[in-house]
Amino acid sequence: MxxxxxxxxxxxxxxxxxxxxxxxxxxxxxxxxxxxxxxxYIEHALQETEVPNLVTAVLADYRSYDTMFETLVIFGAGVACFLLLRSFGARRREGWYVRHIPTGVVIHFRKRPRIPHSRFFERLDTEWVPHDLIIMTICRILLPFIQLFSLYVVAHGDFSPGGGFQGGVMFGASLVLMAISFDLRTALSRVGERILALLAFLGVVLYGGIGVLCMLLGGEFLDYSELAKILPVHAEEARALGMIGVEVGVGIAVTAVMAVIYVNIASAGRHDEGL
Amino acid sequence: MEQLLQEIVAKYNYWLYIILMMIGLYAIISKNNLIKKLVGMNIFQTAIILFFISISYKEQATIPIIRNAHGPGHVSPEAIQATAYMNPLPHVLMLTAIVVSVATFGVALAIAVKVYGEYETLEEDEIRTRIREKIK
Amino acid sequence: MLEHIPVLLILAPLLAAFLVTGLAWIQSAYCLPLALAGLLGSLLASIAALHQVMAQGALSYEMASWPPPVGIELRIDLFNSLVLVVVSAVSLINLVASWEFIKREFEDRKETFLALYLLFVTGLLGVTATADLFNLYVLLEITSLSAYALIAMGPSSRAPLASLHYVYLGVIGASFYLLGVGYLYIMTGSLNMGDIASLLPAIWSSQTVLVGFVFCLVGVWIKMAFFPMHIWLPNAYTYASMTASRVLAPLMTKVMVYVMIRLMLTVFGAQYIFRVLDLGPVIVWLAVLAIVAGAVMALVQRNLVKMLCYIIVSEIGYMVGGAWMGNQAGMTGSILHLINDALMTFAVFLAAGNFAFKLGELRLENLRDLFARMPLSSAGFVLAGMSIVGIPPTCGFFSKWYLISGGLQAGQHAYVAALLLSSLINAILFMRVVEYAYFGEVRTGHGHHGGHAHGGEMDEAPVAMVACLLLVVASLVLVGLYSESIVSGMIQPFLVRSFV
Structure with a gap:
């Protein structure tokens, strides 16, 4: 070979x-x-779309059809990971570990224990690594900033480098960081699987929906200038607004799918214990 | 020789992308570990991205974001020169290609997890022996 | 709404895929009707498109109302409208036929499977309809991505590994194609097929264009499993779930053949391909190798599906050889065979799926006494087999006729000999299956589903599966009978401009 x-x-x-x-x-x-x-593109994009970032203008308007399918590729990857890995059944395992926080005693159960939801007990992963206080604190401080910045990247994509994918990946990475620095269950308790699925769905539907809306308003598919008929702006600004709309859709979908892919791969589809 | 060297220096980024791409291709074909193959695949795709981005470069041009587009003292649309900004199209294409390669990588990893679940190894030769044992 | 037909036929399955994923969490009972509606919508739209193209020539749809080289264009002409109808019809019929199967194999996640299936079909339709080289790449990757997942979900324990091998080769193929597009872009500055075609004649002598063409071609060859690059196909399609391979086998490779012919005729032009490059003879020889190797390897197989997979490899050889013959008869044969082969392969895989539904693994020994147990499916299988061999009333005969006459015109006797040889081998292969299925006596205590395999009592697959098979087999004969009008009404008008 x-x-x-x-x-x-x-x-x-x-x-x-x-x-x-x-x-x-x-x-x-x-x-x-x-x-x-x-x-x-260079000479007319500003005039035709009111968007100074030419990459965004080409991505989300001139070649928006490509970008829709690009979102769809991501969406498809999420669906594929779910289909391939997600298993709802219980797995054979050595046992469950639960720690009594005040005393620090770890109890090993053979069968799945029924523990009342309280702050005195916490479940531990089978291959448990002590949570480092420094890592947890730093991540807790960093996370909101990362997420805020990713929102900025999405929203400001028309004017500066950025856009839906970049922002979405960053937001997704913040969720992954949460899952790594705390544990998978903590991350999933904040953003559950159903919510992720719903977000991915909403993201692609927002993109496709804007396209179909343009078609219903009488234009070609994804011709945002038709949005001027229902928005109080003229056609060029409508294009810029349409671009922001699809970028938000892309951002939401990418965020959700990044998290779905990570969660499914890290826990081999069981969603209980990850890295 | 002189001429060849000049050729290389003038188009060094194209030479580099080819070398990078061949490293990736070699890894896909000849590595034994399935994950290493996937990494090779990523290198391979990255090389193509490098190639496309090289196309978009123009001398004396800046990034494809129009300066002073809005607000007071903004440029008039007629004043925008195509030579002043880099070609945005390859950037757009490569954004798409990056996303495609990420998605493919994700799915491939998911499949690799399944393969690992089946054979408990990701080395190809070991997997082949397992399959042979199973058939026997 | 009529002017939106080109985009509607892609949007219908796409929106259905979105809604299916959404509904799966709420009310999963609506998923199947929704998916069927999406596919039916796309079938109707593609028939309407075919109708319009016949009446008034090629349809062009400017996406987001940007004119072609700046924006993305969908372009539907006589050639791809035909392919679109076949793709949408096959995927719709397969879903109807396979629903029982999907329910059995993917109990708790059949909705997800449906969504991915719809994405796959969307990708295929998009690849066929687009007139933009880069858009073709993106859609190709959607198709491949969903194909990887569909294959990896197969019931066999070897499915994930087969799929992973497909991923490696598929990514190399797609990347080669993308690289070829990049080479064309650096020389022309455009991505639109028509625009590039008008810019290319000035730079025919450029090495970059040549290498770009070769890389596009090799990339497409990997994806279509042309002989030395076919290694991913047999395992992937054999170990995949039957529902998936039933739609992958007839469509994926054929759509890639479509892409190759599209690149040859529309982007580069027959003039460049056959006069300037003169690669034809070399590639026809490769095709000869593919035909012979596919046929010989099919002989060795003991598994019915794997045997069919190698027949596909050899059929790809027919089409590539015909397309590179350099004359109109060869190209006509290639295009006609593309349509016919999609239907024939679909028919044999439908029949094989029906067998698998009852028997499990399809080793040849398991097929004993099949005629008595599943008479209708077996009859369908035999008819489809006849078509693959090329026996007159069925459509396989007519396309082989054109291929052979093209080969004779071009003086490619090796190709003609290989085609005849492989038809002979196909006849042997199907005779062997029939021998097992009809004459073979029941061995005591055999195989997989020994429980209900005794004697001659009938045990046919569900009605929907059998009905779909018979429908497709009938279409084989119908297409055969009307192949004259398909050729003179659609294929030849399309080829007229290329071969003057």
Whole structure:
């Protein structure tokens, strides 16, 4: 296998290097990629969409159809992880560990114990690592800032680098951080599985819904300028608003799916004990 | 030789992306561990991202966000020059490609978890022996 | 609403997929009707699109009202409207036929399965309808992603590993395609198929365009399981759940053949492919290898589904060879065979699914006495097999006819010989199955479901499954009878511009 790999790699590399000789010079402003379609975006996007961040304008308007499917890829990944891993049944295990907090005594149960929900008992993971006070405190302080910043990234995506995906991934990462620094159950008790599913659903429906709404208002699919008919703005601003709308949808969906993927993979679909 | 060297220096980022990509491809084909293969896959996809981003670069141009777009003293739309800003399209395409590769990676990891559940190992040769034992 | 047809046929299953995931948590009883409605909507829309295309020529839909090179365009012409109808019809019929199966295999998560199934179909329809090279990549990845998951959910313990191998190769394929698109983009600055086609003639001599084309082609070949790159296919489709492989086997590879022909004719143009490059003979030889290797490996298999998978590998060889023949007859044969093969493969897999529903694993020995137990499914299987072999009233004969005449015109005798040889081998393969199923006596205490396998009492699969199989088999004969008008009414008008 190693030899085949080497042959394939050398062959591919040689072919690719052969083709680079013909490339336009790197950074040449007169190369076809910089002169054919892209000048339209650069010179007209601000006028046509009122969005100064050209990447956002192209992503969420000129090529919004692509972006819808990109969201759908993420959504599909979430659905796929759920389908592949989620298991509702109980698993065979060595037992359950519960700690009595005031005394620090850990009790081992063979069968699933029924513990009253109280602040004197806490459940421990089978492969338990002591929770570090420093990590927990730092994360507790950091989390709101990370989440606030991710919201800023989503909302300000029209004007500065950012957008739905970036913000959504960041928010999702904050949930993952919570699951790592505390434990999976803590994270899931804050944002449950049903809520995550609902969020993912809402996100994609928001995107698709805006597209269909534009169609119902008489335009083409995802033609946000039609939104001007129901919003008190003119067509260009309607495009900018439509973009914010779909970016929010993307952000919500990405947040939820990142968490779904993490939770399912970390706990192998059982949602009780993770990393 | 001189000429070749010049060629390499002028397009060094394309050479680098090819090397990176080949590292990834080699890992996918010849590594034994299924997760290492996945990592190779990610390197491979990242190389393509590097390639596309290289296309978007223009000399003397800045990032594709129009400066002074709104507010007092904003630029008039006619004054925006295509040569002043980088090409936004490859950035957009690669945002999509990144998302696709993340999604694929997530699903592949989920499948790998299932494989591990089945065979208790992620080394390909060991898995093959397990399968052979099972058939016997 | 008529002008929205191109997007509606993609949106219908897409919205159904969204709603199914939402409803799964609330009222799961509505999920199946909703999914069926989505697929039916897309079937109706694609038939309407076909009708419109026949009447007034290609439909173009400017997404978000941006004109093509700036925005994304959907373009439906004679060729892909045909493919769209086949894709939506096959996926709808498969869902009807497989619902019992899905209920049995995925009890507590059938809604999730449905959602993923709908996403898969959405991706296929999108790949077929789009006129934008990058959009094609994104949709291809949706299709592949859902295919990976659908395969990994298979009942066999080897399904996840087969799926993971598919992931590796699939990602290489898609990335190669993306790289090829990047090479075209760096030379032309455009992503729209029509726009690139108009820009390419000026730079035909460029090495970058050549390498871009080769990478697109190799990427698509990996995805369609063209011979040396086919290694992922047999295991993946065999160990997948029958419901999934029933839709994957006929559609996934065929849609990739569609993409290849689309790239050849619409993006690069026949002029470039056959005159400037002259790669034809080499690729036809590869196709010959694929045909022979697929047929020979099918002979070795003891598992019915795996045997069918290798037949697919050899059929891919037919289509690639025909497309690269460089003449109109070969291309006609290739396109017609694409349609026919989708239906034929679907029919044999439907029949195999019916068998599997009752028998479990489909080793050839398990098939003994099948005719007595499942007469209708077996009859359907035989008819579909006849079509794959290429016996006249069925559609397989006509496309092979065009392929052979294309091969003779081009002087590719090896291809013709390989095609005939593999038809012969296919005949042997199906005869062998029939021998087991019809003549084989019941062994005592055999196999899987020994309990209800004795004697000759009938034990047919559920009505929906059998009815769908018979419907598809009837369509095989119908398409066969009307293949003359399909060729003269749709395929030849489409090819006229390419082969002057």
């Amino acid at each position: 190693k030899r085949i790999g080497l042959i394939v790699v050398i062959l591919c590399g040689a072919v690719l290097l052969y083709a680079t000789r013909d490339f336009p010079a790197w950074g040449d402003p007169a190369s076809p990629a910089s002169t054919h379609v892209s000048p339209h």
